[in-house]
Amino acid sequence: MKLWQNVFSTNIDSLADAFNRSIDFDKQLYRYDIQGTIAHVNMLAKQQIIAKEDSNRIIDALKTLLTDIENGTVVIDETYEDIHSFVELYLTEKIGAVAKKMHTGRSRNDQVALDMKLYVLDQVKEMQKALVELIDALIQTAQAHTKTIMPAFTHLRKAQPSTYGHYLCAYIEMFLRDLRKVTLVEETCLTNMPLGSGACCGNTYDIDRMYVAEQLGFEDITYNSLDGVADRDYILDFLYAMSMICMHMSRYCEELILFSSEQFGFLSVAQAYSSGSSMMPQKRNPDMAELIRGKTGRIYGSLLQMLTTMKALPLTYNKDMQEDKENFFDAVNTTLSSLHIFTAMHKTLIIHKESMYLSAKDxxxxxxxxxxxxxxxxxxxxxxxxxxxxxxxxxxxxxxxxxxxxxxxxxxxxxxxxxxxxxxxxxxxxxxxxxxxxxxxxxxxxxxxxxxxxxxxxxxxxxxx
CATH class of the missing domain: 1.10.40.30 (Fumarase/aspartase (C-terminal domain))
Known part of the structure; x- marks a missing residue:
């Protein structure tokens, strides 16, 4: 089901219809779509573009829908074209023609741009929390090992004396830089609320864009409607930040795999974060570290995919930009899950001080x-x-x-x-x-x-x- 149903003289081919749909992955934007729509409808009433009583009915229905989706009473129907269509057409079924007023003064082009920024802002906060927890854990371990002597390496050959605390400080530096990168993504998003850009050239209504921005916690709005709907730089910035986070985790995991091997014997990975062999009963494999190292390639792939998607798009919105979601959502989920496992694994490492010292001494x-x-x-x-x-x-x-x-x-x-x-x-x-x-x-x-x-x-x- 589509918002533009019955506009064409013939129906879209069934294969093309399925190929065009995005609701199977953009449905996770439902919370942001409803949140943005409530702010938009509030503004329409404030500006007397729609009646206050109509806005109240629409907003009440939107809040009920949000609650029903959250508690499982309503299951998002994947026969709709996208999450925007589902929300509007579902409300039209529930409260009638008044719901048809909710899209006044906006396009799905600026609507999805807003949804994605709200999603990114939420995920940035989750990433910040995960990084802070990791950095805290690294600092605590480093504090306990400022005198734990180990060799530092160049070319993977023993080079000069160091300590395990000094070694961990290198990664603290990296993850602090990552925290800054992620925070810059947040700062960029907060100063660029895109709703009101319309399909590409604004609209003819007396809308109040700053009022919408204030309701949603933005500090400012976009100042060019073409860029407002065409911009995906913040997604690329976030993908780059996640690529760096995963690259730093992967480097640590590579060393963890080496240092926990029989050849080094510096560390032991807790059995809770290891796996065994189906054939060799003696094996304790550092699979979590290997998976984090492996999953880093997926994040790089998402960044490259998005750069490739955007590299030759004429202004403004093009359907190619629907491809900004699937891999991006996966990258966010993968990075967060990797961070959580990485931190938990680090906290349970067993440090073999004597092995480190003897390796440095001999x-x-x-x-x-x-x-x-x-x-x-x-x-x-x-x-x-x-x-x-x-x-x-x-x-x-x-x-x-x-x-x-x-x-x-x-x-x-x-x-x-x-x-x-x-x-x-x-x-x-x-x-x-x-x-x-x-x-x-x-x-x-x-x-x-x-x-x-x-x-x-x-x-x-x-x-x-």
Missing amino acids: SYITAVDAADYLVKKGIPFRDAYRAAAKLVNYCIDKNIYFHHLTAEEITTIHADFDAGLLEAVTLENSLASRNQIGSPAPEMVEVSLEKYLQRLAAYKGSATF
Whole structure:
């Protein structure tokens, strides 16, 4: 059933009718469609475009419909063309011809643009809540591990000493950036209420667009009707933000998969977030982490699909833009479910401090500290670098590590090496000497964590979720 029924001299082909319908996925916009319609009808009455008694009847019926859908009394009929058609034609059946006045002064083009912005605003709040919970969890874990020594990696090879707390701070930084990106989507939507743009060129009624905006919580309206119905940038912005969130989760999950393997043994994933094998009874597979990593590709696909859909559309509305929903809805649901699983999984990780420490100790990750030791004695860095390389090669040839060296031994490797070097290349000294803000010294990690707490507190203080 369609709002434009009986306009054509012949009926639309049944295949084309099914192909054209969007109600099977846009039905989830029902709450926003009703919410936007109530604000619109209120405005029509305020501006005396329709009678107050008519607006009251329409609004009462809309509120009843919303309640009935929510409690399951009314099931949305998927034979309608879209959710807008269902709401209007359902009300027409219930309260008669007065319901036909509800669409005065608007088009489905600006109606769906409003519905989508209301949907995005709601989902942004859910995303913000999920990110805040995750960042809180990461901060708490990092606070407990500012002195838990582990190697940092470049090229997936042990590089320099770090701590697990310092490692987690890297992800806190990423997710704080993600929180900002998501919040920018909210700010963009709130200043661009599109209803009143009409099909593309407004309408001839004395409508009050700001009144509608105020009812719905928007700060401002759009100022060009062509862009008002053609704009989907906010969807692309949200898809990009979700792509970044999932990319950051995926990187963490990749490392979680590695670090929880027998080859590393840094972490254990709780059995509640693992799965077994149908054949090998010993297996504990990190499937939740692997799924999050895998689902990231779906989010990228949704972003690329939407960019491709919009890339060559002439102004203003085109039916291609119906394709802004299915993959987008899936991306929102997938990102939120991934965030919830990711946070819960992180909270239950078992940290193997000794394995981390031994991995750092049995390595040459303080070789730079050996070079720096000579630099501080006045030797040019490049010469000190070669001396440190000689020290590393000596240990490799002997199949030993720095902590095996004796004071007598090191003086034979380079004339400027002395007993003080043995202390300089310990993990603890290496970390303590890296005392710049942002570095892994425990005190510096604590400074960073305090800054993150301040940022998060400021965000929570201004958030509306």
